[in-house]
Amino acid sequence: MKAIIIICDGMADRPHAELGKKTPLEIAKTGNMDTLARKGETGILDPIAPGIRAGTDTSHLAILGYDPKESYTGRGPLEAAGIGLDILEGDIAIRCNFATVDDNLIVRDRRAGRINEGTEELAKAVNEISLDGADFVFKESTAHRAALVLRGSGLGCGVSESDPHTEGRKVMPITPLDGSQKSKKTARILNEFSKRSHEVLNEHPINKKRAASGKPPANMLLLRGVGEYPRLTSFEEKYKLKSGCMATTGIVKGIAKLLCMDILEPVPEYDLRIKNVVRYMDDYDFILVNIKEADEAAHDHNPGEKVEIIEKIDAAVSPLIEFSKENYVALLSDHTTPSNLGDHSGDPVPLVICGPEVRTDDITEFNERACSRGGINRIKGTDLMPILMNLMNRAEKYGA
Amino acid sequence: MKAIIIICDGMADRPHAELGKKTPLEIAKTGNMDTLARKGETGILDPIAPGIRAGTDTSHLAILGYDPKESYTGRGPLEAAGIGLDILEGDIAIRCNFATVDDNLIVRDRRAGRINEGTEELAKAVNEISLDGADFVFKESTAHRAALVLRGSGLGCGVSESDPHTEGRKVMPITPLDGSQKSKKTARILNEFSKRSHEVLNEHPINKKRAASGKPPANMLLLRGVGEYPRLTSFEEKYKLKSGCMATTGIVKGIAKLLCMDILEPVPEYDLRIKNVVRYMDDYDFILVNIKEADEAAHDHNPGEKVEIIEKIDAAVSPLIEFSKENYVALLSDHTTPSNLGDHSGDPVPLVICGPEVRTDDITEFNERACSRGGINRIKGTDLMPILMNLMNRAEKYGA
Numbered sequence A, B: 001m002k003a004i005i006i007i008c009d010g011m012a013d014r015p016h017a018e019l020g021k022k023t024p025l026e027i028a029k030t031g032n033m034d035t036l037a038r039k040g041e042t043g044i045l046d047p048i049a050p051g052i053r054a055g056t057d058t059s060h061l062a063i064l065g066y067d068p069k070e071s072y073t074g075r076g077p078l079e080a081a082g083i084g085l086d087i088l089e090g091d092i093a094i095r096c097n098f099a100t101v102d103d104n105l106i107v108r109d110r111r112a113g114r115i116n117e118g119t120e121e122l123a124k125a126v127n128e129i130s131l132d133g134a135d136f137v138f139k140e141s142t143a144h145r146a147a148l149v150l151r152g153s154g155l156g157c158g159v160s161e162s163d164p165h166t167e168g169r170k171v172m173p174i175t176p177l178d179g180s181q182k183s184k185k186t187a188r189i190l191n192e193f194s195k196r197s198h199e200v201l202n203e204h205p206i207n208k209k210r211a212a213s214g215k216p217p218a219n220m221l222l223l224r225g226v227g228e229y230p231r232l233t234s235f236e237e238k239y240k241l242k243s244g245c246m247a248t249t250g251i252v253k254g255i256a257k258l259l260c261m262d263i264l265e266p267v268p269e270y271d272l273r274i275k276n277v278v279r280y281m282d283d284y285d286f287i288l289v290n291i292k293e294a295d296e297a298a299h300d301h302n303p304g305e306k307v308e309i310i311e312k313i314d315a316a317v318s319p320l321i322e323f324s325k326e327n328y329v330a331l332l333s334d335h336t337t338p339s340n341l342g343d344h345s346g347d348p349v350p351l352v353i354c355g356p357e358v359r360t361d362d363i364t365e366f367n368e369r370a371c372s373r374g375g376i377n378r379i380k381g382t383d384l385m386p387i388l389m390n391l392m393n394r395a396e397k398y399g400a
Helices: A031-039 A055-065 A075-082 A120-127 A181-203 A203-213 A235-241 A250-258 A270-280 A293-299 A304-315 A319-323 A381-391 B032-038 B056-063 B075-082 B119-126 B181-202 B205-212 B235-239 B249-260 B270-280 B293-299 B303-316 B319-323 B380-391
Strands: A004-008 A040-046 A092-103 A107-109 A135-140 A144-152 A222-229 A242-247 A262-264 A286-291 A329-331 A351-352 A377-380 B003-008 B041-046 B092-101 B106-107 B134-142 B145-151 B221-227 B243-246 B261-263 B286-293 B328-332 B350-356 B375-378
Touching: A004 A055, A004 A270, A004 A319, A004 A381, A031 A319, A031 A329, A031 B270, A040 A381, A040 B249, A055 A250, A055 A286, A055 A381, A075 A092, A107 A181, A107 A203, A107 A222, A120 A135, A120 A181, A120 A203, A120 A293, A144 A181, A181 A203, A181 A222, A181 B032, A203 B041, A235 A242, A242 A250, A242 A270, A242 B319, A250 A262, A262 A270, A262 B092, A270 A286, A270 A319, A293 A304, A304 B350, A329 A381, A377 B375, A381 B134, B003 B056, B003 B134, B003 B319, B003 B380, B032 B303, B032 B319, B032 B328, B032 B350, B041 B380, B056 B249, B056 B286, B075 B092, B075 B106, B075 B145, B075 B249, B092 B181, B106 B350, B119 B134, B119 B181, B119 B205, B145 B181, B145 B221, B181 B221, B221 B235, B235 B243, B235 B303, B243 B249, B243 B270, B249 B261, B270 B303, B270 B319, B319 B328, B328 B380, B375 B380
Parallel strands: A004 A286, A004 A329, A040 A377, A242 A262, A242 A286, B003 B286, B003 B328, B041 B375, B243 B261, B243 B286
Antiparallel strands: A040 A351, A092 A107, A092 A144, A092 A222, A135 A144, A329 A351, B041 B350, B092 B106, B092 B145, B092 B221, B134 B145, B328 B350
């Protein structure tokens, strides 16, 4: 037997005044998800633990069965892996933003006008710098995003960030936080990298051209999310499942790459995406799918748009009903993103598990409040994979 | 106030096609268990954690409040204690099967035709061997089962098993797994024991007689479940409860002996068994009862027989209704054993706690799905004893 986990990113919400004190999932017409709820077993899930506000990264690690307390070492390594940088044990990875600063290093735009062209060439110029004490690779990602991997002996990751996280403030010097020689070395090298990359970017023709046409130049790299490469058992070794991951988000792809899962490219249309996943299941035992868009609507404080997106997702998941006759499907949100808050919250998320031998409960709707009365009751993110392994009759016995 | 825990071994199940997608417990007429559910508070319980497939051993340890992560060191010590072998700190205990091998040590019958006579005499012959580097005691149990306790200085338990677990394969040499001198010593001694016991058994008149009458000779001991004696606080010391255990299964008796609980012999008839337990409660504060038979029907893939057994158990538990007016009763399964799977699974089990001051919920049936809506919600095996201690007003305050 096989299993699919569908994560509808940030789909869970809180009751919203504009929706008559209902959640987007309660308002949306979700016939297919409701069918899964009727045929399956429902519950609520705390991605990490009750009340803890999970990131997409920590939540996905937990849902895949990797306790973030041990597996999460910061966003840098996940981001770097997600854009295809090879990371080795001992490497330090850092998230970067192309940003705009003035002559006094005051941040004017943390995203350099959400720059979306020329970053590959800018990255090439940055990579020509050579640093004393470590090698590095720098690579652009989508828009203003980029990542940096430092490689050398005796590097530590206990350092501060250069990103002031607010415009109008000065780029911050990177300082060691833990007093170790290793972190001191990293801080020195990263400050050197900041200074030198600023010099290179400030003089780069692409930025001269941007300035001339009134666009904010990408003349600074803001560093954050510094983390050491986490040593993780591969997903296949842990579960003996041939596995893939389909996601548009770099961070989710990064997690999948660190776990040596195959990366399956999604088509833009939701419905084809899920159809493709079911087709891929001929070759895989397990696929995790992340559908990002509901989260984005909630970040934009737009509950109405979130309702529409949920209905599109619902239409797309119909192939799962057939698939779950012989195999298992878990559908859930990775965290709550209240449209009113515009950011992740720590509320639990609804969950349905559907498949041939679940103890079907009497819940007939898929949403936050209906699922809270379901047969699964309330579990944690790290419980989901053991539960699926058990249902697939693939779990090892503990004791005799 | 006093408490009884009734564990109906493997009684929980999954919805079964032959039972119209109901579980045996849902199909069975269980008027007495339903009465307990109506008068009590219900919930579901994960013996270890959600999805984890518990053995009878790890589950009973957890339900008695001993986290198996700390208390479970393998089946050997529990098995050996169960048949009355004294085990001391530092001892290594091993489960053994009387088995049949050919001249090339290929296993022909892992259970020597489920031999049921003469094993006491065979064990006596084995005990006459002397080994270099350790003393030992070997004792027969029921049918083909036996246990071995090694005692000596510097013994480790990080060794492999000689049991190939499949017929047609050769007896395996025992090898040290952790590189320690202690485990090397144990491996050497156990290989010597295997060889010497085979020589003794192969020539034994009982086996000559078996072979002559066409029965497979018990000419080899297969070793498995090697474990060090776990140092456990006695049940009485931990809870200040005078306690007993009534079980037919060696492994449950073994756990009870390791915890210094009194062993109460069950009569074969269920109904008398429970009546006797209630009578015993004049002298005890706590008794754990294990009723094995539903698990066996599920291991035999026989949901119909499981329904019948559950109804017999239900008839037997009627004295608990009266008992729970003044005292507490918890009735549950130690793990799910789906009749379709024929082995333990990691699904949660139903639980009812009945007694004078529980917060009675509105559940009126005792089964997997009804209890999932109960007031206890979803708890773990190790939560049960603290809950009972609390209800009996015997728990110590944490803080002030």
